[in-house]
Amino acid sequence: MKRWQRMPFGAEPVDTGGVRFRLWAPDVDAVWLQLDGGQDLPMVAASEGWFELMVPSARAGSRYLYRLPNGLRVPDPASRFNPDDVHGASEVIAPTAFDWPDGDWRGRPWETAVVYEIHLGSFTPAGNFTGAIERLDYLVRLGVTAIEIMPVADFPGRCNWGYDGVLPFAPDAAYGRPEDFKRLIAAAHKRGLIVLLDVVYNHFGPEGNYLHAYAPDFFNPRHATPWGAAINFEAGNCRTVRDYFVANALYWLNEFHLDGLRLDAIHAICDDSSPEIIEEIADAIRSGPGRARHVHLVLENERNQARYLGRDDSNRPTLATAQWNDDLHHTLHVLATGETDGYYADYAAQPARLLGRCLSEGFAYQGEASAFAHGEPRGYASGHLPPAAFINFLQNHDQIGNRAFGERLCHLASPAAMEALTALLLLAPQPPLLFMGEEFAASQPFLFFCDFGPELAQAVTEGRRREFSRFARFADPAVRESIPDPNAAASFEACVLDWSAIERVPHRATLELHRQLLTLRRQSIVPRLTGMGNGDPHLCLLSAHALAIDWRLGDGSRLALLANLGDEATEAIPPIGTAIFATANLDAATLAKGRLPPWSVAWHLQEGDST
Template sequence: MKRQHSMPFGAEPLTGGGVRFRLWAPGVDAVGLQLDGAAELPMSAAAGGWFELTVAEARAGNRYLFRLPDGLLVPDPASRFNPDDVHGASEVVDAAAFDWPDGEWRGRPWEEAVLYELHIGSFTAAGDFTGAIDRLDYLVELGVTALEIMPVADFPGGRNWGYDGVLPFAPDAAYGRPEDFKRLIAAAHERGLMVLLDVVYNHFGPEGNYLHAYAPDFFNPRHETPWGAAINFDGEGSRAVRDFFVHNVLYWLEEFHLDGLRLDAIHAICDDSSPDIVEELAAAFKAVPGRARHVHMVLENERNQARYLTRDDFGRLLQGTAQWNDDIHHCFHVLATGETDGYYIDYAAEPARLLGRCLSEGFAYQGEASTFANGERRGEVSAQLPPAAFINFLQNHDQIGNRAFGERLSHLASPVAMEAVTAVLLLAPQPPLLFMGEEFATSQPFLFFCEFGPELARLVTEGRRREFSRFARFADPAVRESIPDPNARETFDACVLDWSAIERAPHRATLELYRKLLALRWQWIVPRLAGMGNGDPQLTMPSARTLAIDWRLGDGSRLKLLANLGEDPVDATPPTGQLLYASAGLDAAALASGRLPPWSVAWHLDSGDSR
């Protein structure tokens, strides 16, 4: 099976031979095409700032650059592949040359989602798409159903989280060629795994973005962002810009047969138009050819805008499928570690109550004032939404990597606390997300890493250390100097997972816990999630650190959680129904007595209507 997304820009091989090249460059009056380093070919100007040229003898594999009137040679912003990094020539790619073996794949319904976030470069020692294939069977055995891959769009250098990408259509050459990524996706589908990709539509990285040189209208100085003028989604010339990102969505979903995308930090997108770009992108998801398959739009949004997650009266999606729920992470983190600095201050007073609100209503902040944001109100009412609209997690790349030393939660919390919060995460109705290595309590940190040119590298390193100066722990300049240099090779190397650990204590025991809990999820919970609506959740709190919650599942049964997430034993009425799981130290006799030891969790399933 062949898959190719046709776009109004970039380099596109033609059916009868030759290649059509097209560039939007409204800031210049002439553009030349340099093909395989040969003499420059003038491109024809067309209306609206477009330049185009069809070269009959061009073919897949040719390298090309665009020459601007001042002599600057720039890569194609819609390049499908840049083999020599972001400053080098783009390569003509014939997407139709790849034979897809997954013609019968239709994806999976969202209720089955168990997500596994990974970074291609540090997931395996190979650090590429092919290396990731070797771990797919392991993920299936673990109980995962979806890979969520951090951005692969071409970034400067050979190491980067991916959020500094500047060529959003080109998989980074450090990970392999486009067809290598396609092989990974096809191999995942063969094993029943969905593949979602993280994409960044709120900014471009600080090195290798040449758009300012020939398309200043790509940015709108009316909106100022931490990266400078915002991407122009609502000013003059914004139609071409919006089309660029709409086609990026369709390109990944069609040409790479992905099962969904995660839109990074949509709160950092500036757009006053209606429909806004997020709404337009949601429409693009619905327009994917062959839409009979499941395609999912996942959001990251600090503003907790429930409007983007709305369902109709029949439970059908109107826009986004789900959102990463940072609120629930912060609650888990405060409970498990006791840390209350930075944004954790908003969860310090009543972490268990706010956790209960996340589990029963979605967001912890639904319009309340944020202390961390100096009293600014945050969020919208979300209790009407189904649990499927909220992705829960204990860890992710941001929450680990934005710490100075990249500590994972298992490095900060006690084993008994980790078991308790893990049991809550993996058996709750919301789709859970794991961050690579979490499931075996890896010893590796996940640090911030990149590889910029010398001057930018120095600024990034200094800025990173200065960023932590407001924390008492880093008030001493000497201590700040101990923060790993993001550009150093050893910083990246420290993050590469050591897979041999899964055969050793204590990592093996943690892995077995995750496998056990996910097996229970698959046996008892997943088959009952479809059609549950918001689940009519009932929340009570026997103590300040104890939660009792039950939800009505799609088949009418009630799923019940009883959890003591504190250091002291508490008395609580045991729930009715079949016991699915009890944490270590909480046996049937203890439950019957109503005495919960510290950090204990029990899950029950009641097929009746008792509460």
């Protein structure tokens, strides 16, 4: 099977032979095409800032650049591949050269999702698409059903988290060629795995972005973001910009047969138009690839805008499928570590109440004032939404990597706390997310790393260390100097997972706990989730660190949680139903007496009538 997303942008092979090149450059009056290092060919000016040229001699594999009137040569902003990095020539790719073996794949329902987030460069020693294929069978045995890949859009240098990409259509050459990415996706589908890709539509990276030189209308200076002027989704000439990002979403879903996208930090997208770009992308997905298969749109959104997560009368998402629930993470992190600085300050008081609200209603903050945000209200009512709309996690790339030393939660919390939190995460009705290596308590940190040019590299290193100066721990300049340099090769190398650890103590036991819990989730919980609505949750706070909660599942059964996430024992009324899991420190006799030891979790299931 062949797959090809036709686009007005970039280089497109023509069925009759040759290649058609198109560039939107409304700020210049002439553009030349340099093909395979040869003579510059003048492009034809079309309407509304477009330049185009049909070259019969061009072919798949041809390298090309665009020359501007000032002599600057730039890669194609819609390049499908840039083999020599972001400053080099683009390569013509023939999408139909890849023969897809997964023609029968229709994806999986979201209720089955157990998400595993990976950074391709540090997931395996190979650090590429091919290396990731070698770990797919392991993920299936673990109980994972979906892999979420951090951004692959071409970034500068040898390594990067991916959020500094500047060529959104081009898989970074550090990971392999486009066909290598397609092989990874096809291999995942063969094993029944959903593949989600993290994409960045709120900014371009700081190095290798040439759009300002010929298409400044890609940006809207009326809106400032942490990365400079906002992408222009609402001002003059925004139609072409919007088309570019809608095309990008469809490109990944159609040409690469991905099962969904995770949109990074949509709160940083500045768009007051109607429909918003998020709505336009969601509509394009629903009316396009979403008509024939399961396609999932996942959001990161600090504003907790529940309207993006609405369901129709058939409980199908009207826009996005789900959102990462930072509120739940922050609450559990405070409980497990006692840290209350930065944004954790908002979760220090009554953490069990906030946790209960996350588990029963979605967001902890639903319009209440945030002290961290200087008293501004945060969030919107979300209790009407189903648990499937909220992705729970203990760790992800941000929450680990934005720490000065990239410590994982297992480096900060006790083994008992980790067992309790893992049991809570993996058996709750909400889809869980694991960050690579979490399932075996990896010793490796996940640091912030990048590989910018010398001038920018120094600014990033200094800025990174200055960022932590507001914390008491880093008030001393000498201590700040100990923060790893993001641009040092050693910072990236320290993050590559050591897979031999899964055969050693204590990592093997942690891995077995995850496998046990995910088997239980697959067998006893997932089959009951469809149609549960918001679950009609019942919440009871037992202490400042303990709670009881139960949900009505789609088949009428009730799933009940007892959790004591503190250092003191507490009293509890044992739930009705059959015990399906308890942490190692909680036996049936103790629970029957109504006692919950410190850091203990129990799950019960009561059969019910679906009518």
